[in-house]
Amino acid sequence: MFIPKLRWQDVLDIFIIAFIVYKLLILVVGTRAVQLLKGLMVLGLTAAMANLLELKALTWLLSRLFQAMLIAIPILFQPELRRVLEELGRGHLWKMRKGQERLEALAEEVLRAILYLASERIGALLVLQRETGLKEIWRSAVPIKAQPSQELLVSLFWPGNPLHDGAVILDRGTVIAASCYLPLTEKSDLSRWYGTRHRAALGVTEISDAIAIVVSEERGEVSLAVSGRLSKPLKEDQLRKLLIHYFRGKEEPKSFFDRFRQSLNDEDLVVEDED
Structure with missing residues (x-):
């Protein structure tokens, strides 16, 4: 041949x-x-x-x-x-595929939604699903299956919307479901200043490796829950960095989330219980 x-x-x-x-x-x-x-x-x-x-x-x-x-x-x-x-x-x-720019654009959409909700003092709870699946939570919620955008996320949490109660779960570039009810933390030493959203954020991060972002309705602050720990209010650049790392999907042995989780033990980030 x-x-x-x-x-x-x-x-x-x-x-x-x-x-x-x-x-x-x-x-x-x-x-x-x-x-x-x-x-x-x-x-x-x-x-x-x-x-x-x-x-x-x-x-x-x-x-x-x-x-x-x-x-x-x-x-x-x-x-x-x-x-x-x-x-x-x-x-x-x-040129090389502009996938990173697209992912950063999605992160910016979510960031703008969170900042807008915080500025208007509209309570919100976003859960960023990672390796541990949360199907047992979102399968009984309202399916969305859409690309995240500022308009979509704001409308989901807008007062009067039937879906504004509960959490919204994201899986990278997809809004999976809304009106998701999360397990509450069993911690008894949590400050009384933190309501159901913060307790739900802690609860879901205690049973999974998910990341929960909470917008406080009373104070207009944005906090983060990781591995059952709650951060102090995040600044805009901190939130942007976190969202970009999440949407890029980089899960290295010493990832940003691992470093952030460790940094929650520092006095400048850990929430101190208030009496």
């Missing part, structure tokens, strides 16, 4: 084509072009099977259909093709 010699130019050629296809697929992800591509794949597989089984009539029909699609595809994919050309003109097509 003859095996052609593979030159380094061939390897480079394959890599460039694969890179271009990869970038083009990234550009169409989340658009209707994905469904059109799936339809073309189904037709291609059907044509291959028809040719293999020698179904002459079906093979003839599909071949004519593909010929017609050479004209139809540029029309069907006009918005996506225009987008590709625009990205190519800006030079974005050759």
